[in-house]
Every structure is written in structure tokens, then in C-alpha cells.
Amino acid sequence: MILMNDFKAEPPEIREAMYAAVKRVLDSGWFILGKELEEFELCWASTCGTDYAVGVGNGMDAIEIILRSLGIGPEDEVITTGMTAFATVLAIARAGATPVLADIDPETGLMCRKSARNCFTPKTKAIILVHLYGQVRDMASWVALSQDLGVKLIEDCAQAHLAQADGTVAGAFGVAGAYSFYPTKNLGAIGDAGAIVSSDEQLIDTAQRLRNYGQSLRYHHPDLGMNSRMDELQAALLSVRIRWLKPFTDRRQEIAETYFTNISNSRISFLAVPQNPCAHAYHLFVIKCEQRNKLQEFLSKNGVQTLIHYPIPIHQQISMTSISRDPSGLKRTEHFANTCLSLPCHPQMSDEDVAKVVKLVNDFPG
Numbered sequence: 001m002i003l004m005n006d007f008k009a010e011p012p013e014i015r016e017a018m019y020a021a022v023k024r025v026l027d028s029g030w031f032i033l034g035k036e037l038e039e040f041e042l043c044w045a046s047t048c049g050t051d052y053a054v055g056v057g058n059g060m061d062a063i064e065i066i067l068r069s070l071g072i073g074p075e076d077e078v079i080t081t082g083m084t085a086f087a088t089v090l091a092i093a094r095a096g097a098t099p100v101l102a103d104i105d106p107e108t109g110l111m112c113r114k115s116a117r118n119c120f121t122p123k124t125k126a127i128i129l130v131h132l133y134g135q136v137r138d139m140a141s142w143v144a145l146s147q148d149l150g151v152k153l154i155e156d157c158a159q160a161h162l163a164q165a166d167g168t169v170a171g172a173f174g175v176a177g178a179y180s181f182y183p184t185k186n187l188g189a190i191g192d193a194g195a196i197v198s199s200d201e202q203l204i205d206t207a208q209r210l211r212n213y214g215q216s217l218r219y220h221h222p223d224l225g226m227n228s229r230m231d232e233l234q235a236a237l238l239s240v241r242i243r244w245l246k247p248f249t250d251r252r253q254e255i256a257e258t259y260f261t262n263i264s265n266s267r268i269s270f271l272a273v274p275q276n277p278c279a280h281a282y283h284l285f286v287i288k289c290e291q292r293n294k295l296q297e298f299l300s301k302n303g304v305q306t307l308i309h310y311p312i313p314i315h316q317q318i319s320m321t322s323i324s325r326d327p328s329g330l331k332r333t334e335h336f337a338n339t340c341l342s343l344p345c346h347p348q349m350s351d352e353d354v355a356k357v358v359k360l361v362n363d364f365p366g
């Protein structure tokens with residue numbers, strides 16, 4: 001079976017380096033908020049080109065903490081997309097704010113600017129732009145729109161590690177970026193972890209307090225914070241795994257290139273090809289097919305695992321049926337959810353695996 005992720009197939013050097021990192025942490029006798037986290041935070045900030053990074057418990061908390069650090073909460077509205085991980089929208093709700101869903105651009109699956117404008121009200125305080133599948137697109141236009149509307153631009157970078165446009169890395173375009181290091185992300189921990197990146201010193205100060213019970217100095221709690229700290233073990237493991245992030249991202253981009261060049265079946269369409277390959281981290285390689293379910297079954301029967309990101313748009317979740325949205329509706333999101341399919345595109349795939357996926361997709365009889 002060709003899988004969507006295959007950690008057991010990772011190079012043995014990674015495993016060896018991770019064992020050494022685990023030993024280092026165990027031997028240190030220090031497990032929370034220590035040198036390993038500080039080191040990883042410096043490294044991640046420099047990777048993203050921001051002044052600071054704050055390690056937190058997971059990607060969802062990263063979004064909630066960013067919102068709370070900006071003072072966004074009850075009475076405030078935050079615009080985002082209905083085609084995203086549930087965590088994006090749940091984080092807005094957890095911060096006490098009101099999520100408002102914009103429709104997507106079917107060419108990319110990303111939030112549509114016209115629809116985002118349609119969602120704007122005097123209560124709007126921020127736009128959370130999700131770099132879905134790893135795509136960083138039209139950033140100058142998003143920065144301009146957020147300035148025009150007078151709202152904060154926050155980036156959900158959970159799928160976009162190292163994706164960059166015009167020399168700027170995901171997370172450095174807006175006021176802050178939220179990263180997830182969930183194991184299956186392009187940079188994954190051995191458990192849950194996340195980070196906030198920003199060059200806004202005040203936001204970072206507040207975020208550092210909020211992740212640690214709202215504590216400023218020991219036993220002083222000016223804010224009602226959370227417990228959302230990245231632990232030393234995950235930080236040490238991430239400092240190992242980050243050494244493979246660039247070659248692994250290169251491999252994802254190479255696989256995507258092979259798919260673009262060699263898949264040719266009139267029943268299948270691609271998302272828009274990025275102008276520059278660096279602008280897509282290919283966390284997921286997504287195609288569209290009107291007979292999506294049939295295609296998925298065909299691939300599965302022939303030994304290729306696929307997944308759907310996402311089969312149920314946010315506004316169709318039973319906990320979210322009354323969520324605010326673009327008054328014109330979310331028709332494009334709904335159609336996309338019924339036609340999108342994610343093909344395997346992970347760095348452990350061999351050339352033979354990639355060729356097999358290509359051949360099968362091309363052979364899909366419809």
C-alpha cells in the first residue's frame with residue numbers, strides 16, 4: 001500500500017539522532033520551558049524570518065493565543081475560510097470571538113478575497129488566512145486588503161512550513177503566524193506541538209504569558225492564560241527533525257512536479273500551478289474530480305491510500321450550522337468538498353511509488 005504518510009520508512013539517521021536528543025533531555029533533568037525550547041524558538045524564528053517564535057502546545061492553541069494576545073475576543077468577528085481544518089475555526093470560538101466564513105476560489109481551494117470583503121462588518125477585527133495544502137499565494141493582495149479594511153492579518157501556517165513568496169516565508173506576511181507540528185505536518189513532532197511566529201514584541205510578550213497560565217513573574221498572574229507550553233522533549237526532537245525539513249520539502253516539490261507533468265486524465269483537474277515552486281510546500285497534493293468517490297475507491301483497490309481535505313466544510317458540521325458566513329453563500333466551498341482528493345505526496349515515496357500513482361490515476365476509467 002502506498003500511504004499518505006510513512007514514518008517507518010524515514011532514513012535511520014533521523015531515528016538515531018532522535019534517540020540522542022531524547023537521551024540529552026532525560027539526562028538534563030529539565031522538562032518544561034528550558035534550553036531546548038529556547039534553542040528551537042530561535043531556530044524557528046530565523047527559519048521564518050521573524051524576530052520571535054513562541055513554542056506552544058499545538059497549532060490550535062497557537063491561533064487562540066495570537067487572537068487573545070491581540071485583544072480579539074467577545075464582540076469581535078474574525079473572517080476565515082470554510083475549507084480548513086476544524087481547529088482554525090474552533091480556535092476563534094475558543095478565543096470568544098465570532099468566526100465568519102468566506103467562500104473559496106475553486107482554482108486553489110484558498111479563501112476568496114471578494115468573499116472575504118463580503119464578510120466584513122464594523123465588528124471585524126482580523127482575517128485568518130489559511131495557507132491551505134502549503135500554498136502561499138497573492139500575499140501582497142491579502143496584506144493590502146487587510147490594511148484597506150483596517151484589520152489584522154493572521155496566517156494559519158499549519159500546512160505551509162518553508163513555503164515562501166518573494167523571499168518572505170509563511171508567517172512573516174501578517175502580524176503573526178500559527179504553526180502546528182502535529183506529527184503528519186511537514187515538520188512534525190513525536191506528539192503535539194505548535195508555535196507562534198511574529199515580529200511584534202508586545203504580541204510575543206503577551207503570548208509568552210498566556211501559554212503559561214498568564215504568568216508574568218513566578219506566581220504573578222496578570223492574565224487568565226492557558227497551559228500550552230511546548231515541552232523540552234518535543235523541542236529537542238523538532239531541532240533534530242528540522243534538519244531534514246528542506247530536503248523533505250524539495251522532495252515533495254519534486255513529486256508534485258512529476259504529478260503535474262505526467263498525470264493526464266480528462267476526468268481529473270489540478271489546482272492552479274504555483275508561479276514559483278517555493279510558494280507551495282505540498283503538505284498535500286490535491287486534485288479535483290467530479291467522480292471523486294469512485295476515483296478514491298479505484299485507487300484504494302489498487303493499493304494507493306488517499307484522503308479528502310476536507311469532506312465536510314465547517315458550516316456543515318453539526319456544531320457549526322448557524323455559523324456566520326458570506327451572505328452570498330458558500331457554494332464553491334460545498335462543491336470543492338465533494339470533488340477534492342489528496343494524493344500521496346510525502347518524502348519517503350520512491351520514484352516507483354510516484355510512477356504507480358501516476359499510472360493508476362491515468363488508468364482511472366471513470
Ligand SMILES: *Cc1c(COP(=O)(O)O)cnc(C)c1O
Nearest residue numbers: 058059060085087088158180182
Ligand atoms: C493541523 C492544522 C491545525 C491544527 O493544528 P494542531 O496542532 O492539530 O492543533 C490548524 N489549522 C490547519 C490548517 C491545520 O492543518
